[in-house]
Amino acid sequence: MCPGRHRQVGVQTPERYNGCGFCGHGPQTTRPPQPTRLVGVAAPQSSNSSSSAPASGSGESASGRPDRYEERLTVPWWWWAAGAVVTGVLGYEIQLSAHKSAWSAAGYVVVGILVAVLLWSVGRTRVAVTADGELVADKARLPREVIARGATVAATAKSAALGRQLDPAAYLMHRAWVKTMVLLVLDDPDDPTPYWLVSTRHPDRVLAALNIDDAAASRD
Numbered sequence: 001m002c003p004g005r006h007r008q009v010g011v012q013t014p015e016r017y018n019g020c021g022f023c024g025h026g027p028q029t030t031r032p033p034q035p036t037r038l039v040g041v042a043a044p045q046s047s048n049s050s051s052s053a054p055a056s057g058s059g060e061s062a063s064g065r066p067d068r069y070e071e072r073l074t075v076p077w078w079w080w081a082a083g084a085v086v087t088g089v090l091g092y093e094i095q096l097s098a099h100k101s102a103w104s105a106a107g108y109v110v111v112g113i114l115v116a117v118l119l120w121s122v123g124r125t126r127v128a129v130t131a132d133g134e135l136v137a138d139k140a141r142l143p144r145e146v147i148a149r150g151a152t153v154a155a156t157a158k159s160a161a162l163g164r165q166l167d168p169a170a171y172l173m174h175r176a177w178v179k180t181m182v183l184l185v186l187d188d189p190d191d192p193t194p195y196w197l198v199s200t201r202h203p204d205r206v207l208a209a210l211n212i213d214d215a216a217a218s219r220d
Helices: 077-097 102-122 157-161 203-209 215-219
Strands: 068-070 126-129 135-137 140-142 147-153 171-173 183-185 195-199
Touching: 068 102, 068 203, 102 203, 126 203, 135 195, 147 157, 147 203, 147 215, 183 203
Parallel strands: 171 195
Antiparallel strands: 068 126, 126 135, 135 140, 147 183, 183 195
């Protein structure tokens, strides 16, 4: 990835993760100022752009065939344990405020439901490769034919990929509790986005489903 906030990420170990060997640009390359992209929000594009269609929540492609790969970026189990603690503490505070009235016990139920809904909704993010070879990242889609190459981003390289080498024009779908990511470099004249950087627990499986060789593995 080039310096800035996004450019094509050179996925390497921390010792080798200097500059952008993957995209062919040196560390001093600069770009005109670009507006910062929101996480999980694709840039406005033309009718032929690579992320123009909303993603379906089902496990099937538009042709009705099952997806080649699918995962949900669920939150870690200990988030649920922490949620139970929060429910207990807030429920007890409600009871104290109500002087332990009989109805105050309902506070535990209300808080518990709110916490559960929050954790469930946060962990609903879907990453998939459809039977048609299209990548689905939350609500954005990326056709296989516009992907030039790809690479896995290991946990040890994630901070660099999201930090000094991040290109502001890139599309980012990041979930902090997922340690690894997949990088997909685009070759689409109708889309100014240089690459996609997507959180996934199994970047190697995503690349395999897309029939793309892992550039990070070939560099080792």
